[in-house]
Amino acid sequence: MAEISRTSRFTLDNGLRVVLAPDPTAPVVGVAVHYDVGFRSEPEGRTGFAHLFEHLMFQGSESLEKLAHFKIVQSSGGTFNGSTHPDYTDYYEVLPSAALERALFLEADRMRAPKLTRENLANQIDVVKEEIRLNVLNRPYGGFPWILLPPVLYQTFPNAHNGYGDFTDLEQASLDDCAAFFDTFYSPANAVLTVAGDFEPDRARELIGKHFGDVPHRPAPPKRSFAEPPPSGEIRGTHTDPHAPLPALAIGYRMPDPVGELDGYLAHLVLAGVLSDGDGSRLQQRLVHREPLVTDIGAGAGLFGPFEARDPDTFSITAIHSPDVPADRVLTAVDEELERVAATPPDARELAKVTARWSASLHAEHDRLMSRTLSLGAFELLYGDPSLVNRLPERMAAVTAEDVAAAAKALRPDSRAVLLVEPEGGAK
Amino acid sequence: MTTAGHRSAEEIGRTATGPRPVPELGGQTAAANLSHVDTVLSNGLRLLAVRKATVPLVELRLRIPFGGGEPLHAATAEVLAETILTGTARRDRVAIDTELALIGGELSTVVDPERLTIAGNALASGLPTLLDVLADALTAASYVDDEVGRESGRLVERLAVSRTQPRVIAREALLTHVYGDHPATREVPQAADVERVTPEAVRALHAASVLPRGSVLVVVGDIDPERIVGDVERALSGWASDRDAIGMPGLPEVAGGDVLLVPRAGAVQSQIRLIAQSLPRTDPRYAALQLANLTYGGYFSSRLVENIREDKGYTYSAHSGFEFTGPTATVGVDADTANEVTAAALLETRYELGRLGVVPPTADEVESVRQYAIGSLLTATSSQAGLASQLAALTAAGLGEEWLAEHPARLAEVTVDDVARAALEFFAPARFTGVVVGDAQILAPQLTALGGFVVGEPGK
Numbered sequence: 001m002a003e004i005s006r007t008s009r010f011t012l013d014n015g016l017r018v019v020l021a022p023d024p025t026a027p028v029v030g031v032a033v034h035y036d037v038g039f040r041s042e043p044e045g046r047t048g049f050a051h052l053f054e055h056l057m058f059q060g061s062e063s064l065e066k067l068a069h070f071k072i073v074q075s076s077g078g079t080f081n082g083s084t085h086p087d088y089t090d091y092y093e094v095l096p097s098a099a100l101e102r103a104l105f106l107e108a109d110r111m112r113a114p115k116l117t118r119e120n121l122a123n124q125i126d127v128v129k130e131e132i133r134l135n136v137l138n139r140p141y142g143g144f145p146w147i148l149l150p151p152v153l154y155q156t157f158p159n160a161h162n163g164y165g166d167f168t169d170l171e172q173a174s175l176d177d178c179a180a181f182f183d184t185f186y187s188p189a190n191a192v193l194t195v196a197g198d199f200e201p202d203r204a205r206e207l208i209g210k211h212f213g214d215v216p217h218r219p220a221p222p223k224r225s226f227a228e229p230p231p232s233g234e235i236r237g238t239h240t241d242p243h244a245p246l247p248a249l250a251i252g253y254r255m256p257d258p259v260g261e262l263d264g265y266l267a268h269l270v271l272a273g274v275l276s277d278g279d280g281s282r283l284q285q286r287l288v289h290r291e292p293l294v295t296d297i298g299a300g301a302g303l304f305g306p307f308e309a310r311d312p313d314t315f316s317i318t319a320i321h322s323p324d325v326p327a328d329r330v331l332t333a334v335d336e337e338l339e340r341v342a343a344t345p346p347d348a349r350e351l352a353k354v355t356a357r358w359s360a361s362l363h364a365e366h367d368r369l370m371s372r373t374l375s376l377g378a379f380e381l382l383y384g385d386p387s388l389v390n391r392l393p394e395r396m397a398a399v400t401a402e403d404v405a406a407a408a409k410a411l412r413p414d415s416r417a418v419l420l421v422e423p424e425g426g427a428k
Numbered sequence: 429m430t431t432a433g434h435r436s437a438e439e440i441g442r443t444a445t446g447p448r449p450v451p452e453l454g455g456q457t458a459a460a461n462l463s464h465v466d467t468v469l470s471n472g473l474r475l476l477a478v479r480k481a482t483v484p485l486v487e488l489r490l491r492i493p494f495g496g497g498e499p500l501h502a503a504t505a506e507v508l509a510e511t512i513l514t515g516t517a518r519r520d521r522v523a524i525d526t527e528l529a530l531i532g533g534e535l536s537t538v539v540d541p542e543r544l545t546i547a548g549n550a551l552a553s554g555l556p557t558l559l560d561v562l563a564d565a566l567t568a569a570s571y572v573d574d575e576v577g578r579e580s581g582r583l584v585e586r587l588a589v590s591r592t593q594p595r596v597i598a599r600e601a602l603l604t605h606v607y608g609d610h611p612a613t614r615e616v617p618q619a620a621d622v623e624r625v626t627p628e629a630v631r632a633l634h635a636a637s638v639l640p641r642g643s644v645l646v647v648v649g650d651i652d653p654e655r656i657v658g659d660v661e662r663a664l665s666g667w668a669s670d671r672d673a674i675g676m677p678g679l680p681e682v683a684g685g686d687v688l689l690v691p692r693a694g695a696v697q698s699q700i701r702l703i704a705q706s707l708p709r710t711d712p713r714y715a716a717l718q719l720a721n722l723t724y725g726g727y728f729s730s731r732l733v734e735n736i737r738e739d740k741g742y743t744y745s746a747h748s749g750f751e752f753t754g755p756t757a758t759v760g761v762d763a764d765t766a767n768e769v770t771a772a773a774l775l776e777t778r779y780e781l782g783r784l785g786v787v788p789p790t791a792d793e794v795e796s797v798r799q800y801a802i803g804s805l806l807t808a809t810s811s812q813a814g815l816a817s818q819l820a821a822l823t824a825a826g827l828g829e830e831w832l833a834e835h836p837a838r839l840a841e842v843t844v845d846d847v848a849r850a851a852l853e854f855f856a857p858a859r860f861t862g863v864v865v866g867d868a869q870i871l872a873p874q875l876t877a878l879g880g881f882v883v884g885e886p887g888k
Binding site: 028063064066067072075076077078098099100102109113114116117122123124126127128133138175176178179180182183198214244246278279280285289295358364368 | 454485551585594727800
């Protein structure tokens with residue numbers, strides 16, 4: 001990852017943080033803007049607003065009519081998208097390197113003056129509702145576990161609510177809500193611009209100054225804490241799924257602060273690998289192969305993956321199982337395996353397996369320009385250090401067997417959420 | 429959300445200096461030529477090895493033609509795919525996973541009516557181990573009774589989940605409507621068939637069908653392509669047969685006709701799936717047709733997406749694209765829509781098909797899709813995994829690295845007239861048929877009024 005280690009950073013006068021990561025191995029360039037606002041920041045009564053607003057940012061700006069953004073990126077040979085996370089929203093393009101200035105222009109124009117109109121708001125509310133029907137309402141296990149688990153594990157609105165949003169909330173979103181949201185959260189001082197791939201750093205600096213330099217400064221909103229105490233017992237919730245043919249369950253635990261206690265967080269990541277990565281992992285071996293209790297089982301940090309949220313973050317174990325197997329049998333087996341990791345820590349080879357796969361998967365992720373660009377931006381935003389990405393394999397490799405045992409011990413049955421998904425038809 | 433003192437939406441949308449011009453494109457460098465070897469090994473396996481040393485990894489794709497006409501073929505093939513990596517004479521399931529994990533590697537298997545694909549990757553330093561495990565599975569997979577029994581059981585449960593996915597239901601309905609009982613329709617086997625698959629049958633299928641002659645191995649990564657030929661030759665020397673791998677019988681041509689409304693009571697969304705015969709990549713008109721397809725629905729700035737998503741909000745995603753099968757190809761159109769707008773979305777979808785031929789793509793539209801086709805190819809092949817998958821897909825048509833390297837020039841030469849001709853011929857609404865899966869009670873009155881719809885179960 002020689003290219004990533006050449007990463008440089010600077011900040012414009014208006015507060016926009018910039019990350020540059022040149023890499024000439026392919027004639028393509030990635031551009032991303034991360035705004036420091038996600039669905040945890042949306043107000044009560046406006047569930048789904050951060051994601052709805054992400055859609056609106058593609059609908060035109062002062063210099064660009066509706067649809068022009070898509071056309072300019074694609075007619076330059078590029079691809080684009082955006083996504084909303086608990087603590088940030090990202091926008092990105094990957095294009096032939098000839099289109100670098102265009103991509104910077106597009107991101108600057110919508111950061112400076114997006115065109116927020118009633119018509120576009122109404123249209124995108126319809127589109128988002130179709131997205132929710134497609135991904136949640138009309139699909140088995142839709143929203144499992146990322147929408148369904150948080151309301152069981154968390155008590156406060158920011159952490160517990162549905163990030164896709166309720167239809168009634170979405171329909172009530174007003175143009176004035178949009179204006180307030182933009183002015184509060186979409187200031188350059190609350191954003192990170194990342195450029196990665198085939199470009200000359202000096203030329204890129206010049207172009208960034210030209211396009212983003214006159215976006216007026218507005219102060220970043222004060223950082224909010226979303227902290228809340230962990231559950232003081234086991235909390236259970238049930239969801240009836242009209243499409244699912246088999247029962248499923250998700251166990252949610254709280255985990256160390258991803259930013260403030262990174263090593264503890266990484267120990268949980270290694271634990272997730274020990275538990276469920278590959279046929280030789282502990283939960284796969286026992287629950288899938290040795291005494292088949294479940295069809296599939298997985299463990300992981302973060303409901304969309306690791307390193308995409310601040311504290312509090314969720315460690316989850318999910319399984320789909322036969323109706324003949326009671327959920328409590330699965331839970332008991334999981335608890336026993338966690339106790340076993342706590343009591344007899346993984347040996348050196350078990351750890352080496354997890355860290356070698358991690359190292360390879362990080363290389364693979366960074367070989368895809370889009371993933372690399374997004375990852376650098378997210379690490380600048382959450383950690384203030386994009387090059388931390390570069391050092392993750394060695395930080396992972398430094399996690400000891402005792403650290404993993406301690407992580408397993410911390411996943412306690414008396415401080416967790418259990419979500420049970422029941423097929424509507426009941427046991428068939 | 430009342431932040432004191434925020435601007436109005438109108439104030440936010442303008443600045444004192446006003447709108448600015450879109451910058452011109454800069455100069456573009458071409459992709460570097462990739463050193464590669466494309467050869468046939470002594471066991472009949474085609475090996476395509478490409479050096480792309482962006483990260484210290486290696487990507488591998490092995491595609492084995494895997495057709496079969498017996499009633500239980502699809503189910504047996506699916507069980508074989510689930511169990512081929514669960515044990516050999518030398519390694520049990522955990523040993524395979526452990527060896528792969530220690531080289532940062534993994535191998536996975538997927539089967540469809542045309543072929544069995546084994547895909548994998550690892551740190552480049554682990555390639556000898558990756559090849560050794562692969563060779564072991566190809567020549568000595570043991571399919572012990574316990575593993576086959578347990579994986580079959582899991583598979584039955586997974587199939588139950590799969591068959592509740594609207595896209596799986598729609599896909600199966602489409603294939604059955606168009607191809608009747610051709611083996612191509614059996615992408616997802618029946619659970620009852622899987623329950624009847626025996627370990628003996630899986631071993632027999634492996635012996636009869638997991639064959640090197642006619643198969644292709646693609647290796648991309650931080651490797652020396654010349655040197656790797658000998659490594660692969662040695663590693664896979666025990667994988668031999670004088671027979672050829674078995675392809676799927678050719679697909680019948682898709683004829684246009686009525687769209688079948690397949691009832692799914694209570695669904696809150698409908699799946700629209702249309703299909704027509706198209707051209708393979710080897711046809712001289714393919715590049716023009718590719719641009720016609722992009723204009724219609726093949727990218728976000730297409731006529732279809734602008735109409736039914738961005739203008740009317742009928743759908744989250746609408747898309748058209750090619751599917752290549754053996755020496756033939758089809759083009760498909762799909763969109764998922766809420767019940768109340770399904771008929772309206774179909775009307776617009778057909779309207780855009782007709783319009784593509786009679787109001788052909790303009791020079792601007794063609795330029796836009798041309799740049800998109802060239803640029804997205806650059807992006808898709810800029811990673812090792814992307815390049816490996818792209819090459820593996822090309823090898824099915826006998827193509828290779830050269831085709832990929834020459835394709836931008838092919839796209840550059842297409843004229844606006846070429847695109848218009850391809851659009852008129854291949855996107856004519858009468859060439860299409862398909863299915864809509866949804867709540868027939870709600871949808872039938874409007875769809876049957878539009879004409880060209882019949883209600884029923886596919887294949888009946």
